[in-house]
Amino acid sequence: MSERIRISSDVHAANDLIARQNRALLKGKNVSALNMIGSPGSGKTSILERMAARMGAPLAVITGDIQTTFDADRLTRAGASAVQIETGGACHLTAAMVQKALRGLDLDDKKLLVIENVGNLVCPAAFDLGEDRKIAVLSVAEGDEKPAKYPALFTRASVVLVNKIDLLPYVNFSIDRVRKDCCTLNQDIKIFPLSCTTGEGFEAWMEYCIRLESKKG
Amino acid sequence: MSERIRISSDVHAANDLIARQNRALLKGKNVSALNMIGSPGSGKTSILERMAARMGAPLAVITGDIQTTFDADRLTRAGASAVQIETGGACHLTAAMVQKALRGLDLDDKKLLVIENVGNLVCPAAFDLGEDRKIAVLSVAEGDEKPAKYPALFTRASVVLVNKIDLLPYVNFSIDRVRKDCCTLNQDIKIFPLSCTTGEGFEAWMEYCIRLESKKG
Numbered sequence: 001m002s003e004r005i006r007i008s009s010d011v012h013a014a015n016d017l018i019a020r021q022n023r024a025l026l027k028g029k030n031v032s033a034l035n036m037i038g039s040p041g042s043g044k045t046s047i048l049e050r051m052a053a054r055m056g057a058p059l060a061v062i063t064g065d066i067q068t069t070f071d072a073d074r075l076t077r078a079g080a081s082a083v084q085i086e087t088g089g090a091c092h093l094t095a096a097m098v099q100k101a102l103r104g105l106d107l108d109d110k111k112l113l114v115i116e117n118v119g120n121l122v123c124p125a126a127f128d129l130g131e132d133r134k135i136a137v138l139s140v141a142e143g144d145e146k147p148a149k150y151p152a153l154f155t156r157a158s159v160v161l162v163n164k165i166d167l168l169p170y171v172n173f174s175i176d177r178v179r180k181d182c183c184t185l186n187q188d189i190k191i192f193p194l195s196c197t198t199g200e201g202f203e204a205w206m207e208y209c210i211r212l213e214s215k216k217g
Numbered sequence: 218m219s220e221r222i223r224i225s226s227d228v229h230a231a232n233d234l235i236a237r238q239n240r241a242l243l244k245g246k247n248v249s250a251l252n253m254i255g256s257p258g259s260g261k262t263s264i265l266e267r268m269a270a271r272m273g274a275p276l277a278v279i280t281g282d283i284q285t286t287f288d289a290d291r292l293t294r295a296g297a298s299a300v301q302i303e304t305g306g307a308c309h310l311t312a313a314m315v316q317k318a319l320r321g322l323d324l325d326d327k328k329l330l331v332i333e334n335v336g337n338l339v340c341p342a343a344f345d346l347g348e349d350r351k352i353a354v355l356s357v358a359e360g361d362e363k364p365a366k367y368p369a370l371f372t373r374a375s376v377v378l379v380n381k382i383d384l385l386p387y388v389n390f391s392i393d394r395v396r397k398d399c400c401t402l403n404q405d406i407k408i409f410p411l412s413c414t415t416g417e418g419f420e421a422w423m424e425y426c427i428r429l430e431s432k433k434g
Binding site for chain 2: 067118119120123146152
């Protein structure tokens with residue numbers, strides 16, 4: 001067991017070194033970077049489609065998937081520059097995967113990079129990719145106890161996008177409970193309720209992204 | 218990289234050995250075992266609550282959670298014998314964790330053991346726990362492309378529980394697409410549409426579980 005822990009800390013040290021290189025590269029290009037983490041089906045790609053339709057070319061996306069290129073195809077159609085990482089079975093992205101993907105993106109006209117992590121609430125939270133902020137995505141269909149059950153993610157996230165609020169009338173989900181549990185873990189966390197179906201909440205979320213860009217620029 | 222692959226195959230060989238021990242123990246007690254795998258919020262615990270209300274004492278549950286005991290508390294209230302494994306950050310259960318949990322369960326009056334894995338579609342699919350069958354849980358709110366995106370799980374699962382069908386009128390989800398994609402991966406897979414809110418589909422699913430028990434007994 002201690003052997004496995006030692007290996008794991010080596011893996012993390014190597015990852016953190018590359019994450020710092022990614023961060024320096026993105027800073028040099030004046031590009032803000034978000035690491036978007038949520039369950040499979042929480043709606044990460046749908047959120048990015050709406051962001052791409054609003055932002056167009058200044059948005060770049062790196063999307064991690066186990067095996068298919070569905071997500072990158074959807075985002076390219078929506079107007080973003082998208083690069084796909086097929087992780088070949090790995091359940092999270094690493095800084096090295098992102099570094100390789102960054103070589104395939106022309107960042108000169110970009111303002112915001114969103115890295116869509118593999119759908120998983122556990123391992124992605126433990127790997128720095130070089131992002132400025134971690135963004136948690138939680139669908140109301142998943143249940144409001146998720147921040148309490150997955151504290152590693154919700155402690156490290158700067159923002160929670162509470163997605164699919166159009167389903168609120170049909171599920172047991174309290175945004176107040178999420179707000180309370182998240183604030184217990186992390187006082188500075190921001191909560192944005194959203195619906196990709198109706199567009200509700202996107203104004204506020206896009207304003208946050210624009211403020212992030214101007215702070216960086 | 219090759220170093221990490223070697224370690225990983227050692228971890229799997231050690232896991233498989235303990236999985237075989239778990240399988241022999243369960244066979245000796247005439248207990249059928251299911252390894253239930255799905256995203257966070259797909260409804261695994263809610264399905265088990267309904268099963269516990271129907272089956273009562275003959276149902277045993279081992280439930281894996283990162284950090285809380287919410288799930289075991291819910292299942293004990295519903296009438297099952299439930300043991301919680303707190304994985305302390307690990308994103309999947311291992312056969313060794315299950316072996317330890319089995320020591321805390323009296324299996325003499327049990328017919329069915331369900332092992333509720335950590336909410337994750339990736340890593341849990343790769344670890345044999347000693348179960349008879351893997352059961353995938355997919356909520357209609359997650360999207361119907363999940364079998365194509367996570368083939369490792371849907372190739373290995375004997376059953377897919379398509380959960381939250383009460384939400385079908387409000388989401389884009391085709392059970393036919395899931396059926397088609399799953400059958401492409403795995404011809405023998407069985408699909409059970411379910412709703413824990415209305416109870417729809419539970420008759421057929423419980424009949425499957427009873428047939429499994431009688432086959433074993």
